[in-house]
Amino acid sequence: MERKRTDCPALPPGWKKEEVIRKSGLSAGKSDVYYYSPSGKKFRSKPQLSRYLGNTVDLGCFDFRTGKMMPGKMQKNKQRLRHDPLSLAKGGKPDLNTALPIRQTASIFKQPVTKVTSHPGNKVKTDPQRGTEQPRQLFWERRLKGLRSSDVTEEVLRTMDLPKGLQSVGPDSSDDTLLSAIASALHMSSAPITGQTSVAAEKNPAIWLNTSQPLCKAFTVTDEHIREQELKVYQARRSLEEALMADGLARAAENTRELLEGKTA
Numbered sequence: 683m684e685r686k687r688t689d690c691p692a693l694p695p696g697w698k699k700e701e702v703i704r705k706s707g708l709s710a711g712k713s714d715v716y717y718y719s720p721s722g723k724k725f726r727s728k729p730q731l732s733r734y735l736g737n738t739v740d741l742g743c744f745d746f747r748t749g750k751m752m753p754g755k756m757q758k759n760k761q762r763l764r765h766d767p768l769s770l771a772k773g774g775k776p777d778l779n780t781a782l783p784i785r786q787t788a789s790i791f792k793q794p795v796t797k798v799t800s801h802p803g804n805k806v807k808t809d810p811q812r813g814t815e816q817p818r819q820l821f822w823e824r825r826l827k828g829l830r831s832s833d834v835t836e837e838v839l840r841t842m843d844l845p846k847g848l849q850s851v852g853p854d855s856s857d858d859t860l861l862s863a864i865a866s867a868l869h870m871s872s873a874p875i876t877g878q879t880s881v882a883a884e885k886n887p888a889i890w891l892n893t894s895q896p897l898c899k900a901f902t903v904t905d906e907h908i909r910e911q912e913l914k915v916y917q918a919r920r921s922l923e924e925a926l927m928a929d930g931l932a933r934a935a936e937n938t939r940e941l942l943e944g945k946t947a
Contacts, residue, residue, distance in 0.1 A: 683936060687718075690749045693739065696720030699749045707932030708925055715747050818893040821852055823863040830858075845907075849899045851878050852887045863896035877901050 684703040698718040704710050717725045725731045728746040735741065745752045830838045842861060850860045867875050877900040882890040884899065891897075 683939070690717065692744060692749055692751045693717070693735075694720075704932075704936070706936075707929040709929065715749075717749075820888060820891060820893065821897070823859050823866065823897055824854065826862040826866075827856065827859050829862070847901050848877075850897055851884055851899055852891070852897045855897050860896070860898055864898065867894075867896045 683705050685700060686703075687698050687700045690697045690699040697720065700716045700718060701713050702716065703713045717731060719725070719734070723734070725734065728741065728744070731746070732741050743751050743753050830841070832838050841858060844857055844861060848860065848864075850856070864875065871894060873894065876895060877898045878884070878887075878892055878895055879900045880890050880892065883892065887897075
């Protein structure tokens, strides 16, 4: 565990900033930032620092990780609050294109409600436009082409390998587009995912394409496929359990080491 302690010019004289770089566990290479007052008191977060300093120092644009005053950060926070639904509810002008509807009477306490029951003489009006299915854009999954997910270090993650039985349908349909289409169908639809069951969709997908199904040929899932996926899930959970256990032991050892160093100091 590597420690770097330097002066913090953004805070009053005598304040120190300490950066601790982790050497083990899943978070190896990452760093934790702490601040020490002139009296030696340790602060682990910006709220703790703000409560201790009070009104003596304005920490509105203070970046806890870098230890510098960043006026641009304050401007971004103001812009975010300007479009925040909670701030709009307090009297701000709403942007009809971006503001989501929020419930104004939210409460955590129990409140009396009025139960309304239907009567035989009541007439219910229906909207005929809502009963009809809205048209969908064909091959909309192609807009997802080229989009790749990345981790916190902006490193592109490896894509999944599709089974050989899954074959795409439609013009210029790659494996990445097919994977995005299947994931979207599983997320947005409650109906079974079977693929394009019509043989005519392979010859002329622009006319015979079923928009409620992903852009792939019809496929079947056997019991063997299910057992293989169950085994993969079990192995992934075991690996995650071992990784979390190792990370927890590393954190416990690090905390014990800090306590011993504090006692010896």
